Amino acid sequence: MANRLASATSPYLQQHADNPVDWWEWGEEAFAEARRRDVPILLSVGYAACHWCHVMAHESFEDDEVARVLNANFVAVKVDREERPDVDAVYMNATTALTGHGGWPMTCALTPDGDPFFAGTYFPREQFLALLANITRVWTEQRPEVLASGAHIASRLREVAAPTAGSAISPDDLDAAVVTLRRQFDDARGGFVGAPKFPPSMVLEFLLRDHARTGSPDALAMASRTCEAMARGGMFDQLAGGFARYAVDADWVVPHFEKMLYDNAQLMRVYAHLWRATGDELARRIASETAEFVIRDLGTEAGGFASALDADTVVDGRSVEGLTYVWTPDELRGVLGDEDGTRAAELLSVTPQGTFEHGTSTLQLRRDPDDAQWWEQVRARLLVTRGERPQPARDDKVVTSWNGLAIAGLADAGVLLDRPDLVQAAVRCAEFVVGTHLVDGRLRRASRDGVVGSAAGVADDHGNLAEGLLALHQATGDVRWLDATTTVLDVALEHFVDADGVVHDTADDAEQLFARPRAITDNAEPSGTSSLAGAWLTAAALTGQTRYREAAERALESVAPLATREPRFGGWALSVAEAAVTGPLQVAVVGEGEGESADAMVAAARASSSPGLVVIHGQPDSPGQPLLEARPLVGGEPAAYVCRGFVCDAPVTTVDDLRRALGRS
Template sequence: MAGRLGNEASAYLRQHAGNPVDWWPFGDEAFAEARRRNVPVFVSIGYAACHWCHVMAHESFEDPATAEYLNQNFVSIKVDREERPDVDAVYMAATQAMTGQGGWPMSVFTLPDGRTFYAGTYFSPRRVQGLPSFPDVLEAVSSAYRDRPAEVEQSAAQLATHLASAQQGNRRLLGPLTDSAAAGMVPAPDLATGSGGGTDGGVLSAAVETLAGLEDRQFGGFGGAPKFPPSTTLRFLLAHARSDASTAAEAAALADRTLGAMARSALYDQLEGGFARYTVDRRWAVPHFEKMLYDNAQLLGLYAQWARTAGSAEDRRLALRVTRETAGWLVDRLRVDGGGLASSLDADTIENGHRVEGGTYVWTLAQLREVLGAAAGGVEELLDLQAGNLGAHGGKPGPDGVFGSTLHFGRPLDPAGEDLWLGIRAELLAARNRRPQPERDSKVVAGWNGLAVASLAAAAVVLGDAGEQDAARRARQAAEDAAGYLLRVHRTGTTLRRVSHNGSAQGIEGLLEDYAGVAEGLFALYAATGNEDWYTAAESLVRSAQERFLSAGVLQDTAIRPNQLANAQGAQGAADPMDGPAPSGTALFAGVLLTYSAYSGSLQHRALAQRLLAHVEIVAPRAPQAVGWALSVLQALQDGPRELAVTGTDAASVHGLLRSARDAAGPVPVLAFRITPEGDGKDGIGTAGTRVPLLEGREPGSKPAVAYLCRGMVCRRPVTSAQELTELLAEG
């Protein structure tokens, strides 16, 4: 075998480097080889933390007979969906169109030009319940390509036409993004208070009411099993809860119930912090055990915000603990050399040469009693071991034939129970750390790291405000280290690369979600630290994204689209505005455009942000979960957003005013601050030479701190006390 995958950035690709299958990475060379040999292409898509990807690899890709058939009759391409979401999105759409479902591992068969003619997900090596085996599928696909080329061509052409129509649908959803509209010459719709139903006639309230109808009132979250953390939806709910809308209280209650349920469940690692990808049950009791950076990056920021706004003191304490622990978990488990953050921890643990799903995390009663001794009885009463038992959810027993359980509470603990649990966690964690640990995918993804930077910065601020200075400093340093890594390793000039490994950027240019995600993180880090270098870097990325991804009134997710993907879904692509587990590039871009307009006063960027939210009015009343991040941006747009510039000669006074703004009941303004001791700036004024337009002319003189509350760069009277600022914020 050529061993082409051995030096790839993706751990998933490197895991397959030793297979007997002659794998190629996705690219022109692989498709050219298929044309040369006149054979179909097999595209296998998965990711490093995927349990069933490991299963299919062991059953089929490590099997010499299956590999020989693949090598003789196909060109085989291995794709990491995390590294190449552009490839995954196209072929996932094809798989769903052909089968009505999707998932990973994904198995797609294409012509040498990239168009799909057959697709599925996991295929067993044996026939099961009337379903064909993987060898059966390979033989049928090869035979059809060889013996019935006209039928194969017709199928590929029809599917490409269908996928092209979906791209046109995305274009229609996004609406016209012409230069005149972007410049503000065409009025943008007033989505926040326009049609769409709801108690106040607004799309935002309509979205809350729809979510209330979808809530699982017994266990929290939305819908049934499997149950995923609704991160982008929660971001909107927390933002709406701080508005003056009639549905604000309902939004707050929805967020409180879901965030509380997840934090008390086995979805959350009760020993170390960090969240699993999802649970297979609606009680949040049995996770699918992989831990992804994109989930934890978002959830950390949500719990940091909830630590300020939760409806009870008990929930605020819980939120602060989850914030501290998850920030620590990100640093301890995902930080790579140089400061970037790795992509994931695997769902499986290798024990005695075999992969065991969740092997690191589950416990039998005997194991709990062995570690805890006399304290075990009390802990057993705290945990819902029956709900968390893997035997009821298709799990496998341990070597002794006993099923393990997860550490799941499923309810708030009383003070005595919480003290007991917090007192014995260290013993359980020490014992767990002696077990085999899950593998880590150490590739660094730019956009996900940007989200993590934003949340670590938010965590640092809320932990500092709570008096937890050591944890705050650690989170702030982690945010700065990750941001520095991204700018040092991933950025060359105005170009941003999507992935790196071992401190070296590899592969494709960043997608829209990468440029916007990193800008999101840098703006948040600027707001937390006042370091204008972060602001300048964010501004550069926003402008680069506008140049690269917006052309002739059409927004694209990729700056350069491979020919094979253009063939597979039609020549005219468009950005997909719907959220997945992570926010869409469209929503992220709208958000950073709005933030940038608040800092800079640019009406052009504000108008473009508003245009990018046009689809929300169509989607949100029926499917708000698909546009949660965009709804949060729309909420910010409705709120102004308000801008707060604080300057002064005394750091404690400046930070006191900033904290007052963060703790205020209403929307949190876009923050800018600068501290200049008297005599250090021009004539003792603290804003000389600032690169942030919001700070220009906001001069404290010799005052310890002065706050300017603005909207659209037009400011109210300056105030110098926390009480005055709070009163201004309350006026709306």
């Protein structure tokens, strides 16, 4: 049996390389084999950090009997959803339509033409064997009905994917979205009602931008309360920094322990922006510690950032969730001694009964320690001991989209928190992604060990990378990031946007699936549509290219019906809309120096939380910098040029005058 997954760039696929199942990677070769053998496709989709994917792998895909049945009656295809989000998207739509819910692992039966005729998620071994037998029976005995069903499902999903007309998101729509969110807000615990609770990163960004535009106390209160609750609960790693994927409870106590790059990239930016808006030192600390986690624990040798740390830790061949992170009071006393251990248990909510499983507790920090120096010593000692435990595996593929989010987060946190090391990490990441993932002018989705994969970049790869490069351009003034951005955004305009201005997730020359995916909801990360809308809008402000702003406005119109009706699922679209109705607010600072000078004016400009703000700094007429053209020094001294809504003020030469100019509505 050929081991077709051994050389895959995906760690998830490599986890299955030694299964007795005769796996194929997604591609025409697999479908040709299904046609040749006249058998259906069994499609299994998951990702490396997925707990229940591991469970199904151990129960079924490592089992000889299951493998025998699969190999005899199917062509088995394994897909990493993070490497092929297009494949995941179309079959997840089918799974949701057929079952009413989705998730991973995803299990689908397809015709050799790729039409789905059965879909589900996790199946225990005996149910999975029964399912395989049933699919084999109906494929053999009821072939015409199966083919007709698959074709009908595919046709209906294509119809559902068709875009609906929308209109521009207005200030009134944004105000109404805040009201809707307020009704759904959990006052007691932060976040939004129900459990599990995922970090609402993009909604938090929208609330901060709305507060900046309107002064809404509700918007700021919801953002601040949620950020504090997440930071003080068990979802935040109180020892090493960084956030877990979500909390299984409404109080943010018990996390699902996987730590994803996309969450932490977005949250470091949100907390930095919250600190800018409020001066809250907790927000500043969490932004810094999250950035440090990303660099230390997800950084790769080549400069990019790995995708995730696993939810599970493997011990004696068993996957145990949370083993690395949880503690008992006795364990704390064993490391710290009786006095400090008891004191730490009280501070960190580690109880004899436990807050997790088997009498263990996650670590919470519901209040600031009375003695900061003592706490830092305790934290360091606990972290050393934790480092001696078995550690979760790392999914070390580098995904373009999520690295774009990391570049944006590091660049913003770096300039706002005065952390040049964070900006430098963003530069190193950008150099790797642009140098490796941009091949012959087209983006690829992912790389591993410095080698880029064959999967084509999708819309959110283009939008999120451009967002990051634009933030880095503003942080550094380096024109190469603006040049790279325009390359990426022009490709998106040419290949991802149809004649009606609708953004699709795949390029017009990409592999054609049974439906062309088009996500309009912001879930764990911005959708392709909203990510591109945001990048186009910022690029328009920095370059003066009206075609970018027009593309952004059309993209926002296409997602407006959903984003305004269900704001929890349109956080980034609403954030971009805040920028569209407020901006552009362009600040160009020319000259050098400190004190009452260029650097001080740049800092004052960056302190503004206006949603439509872009800031650029350099010498007059710097090549490739449209905002610096024809903007000289004033009396030989540094000057700031402010334009709001396509109207420009006279230049100012003092920080106070700049603040007054920025404060005018």
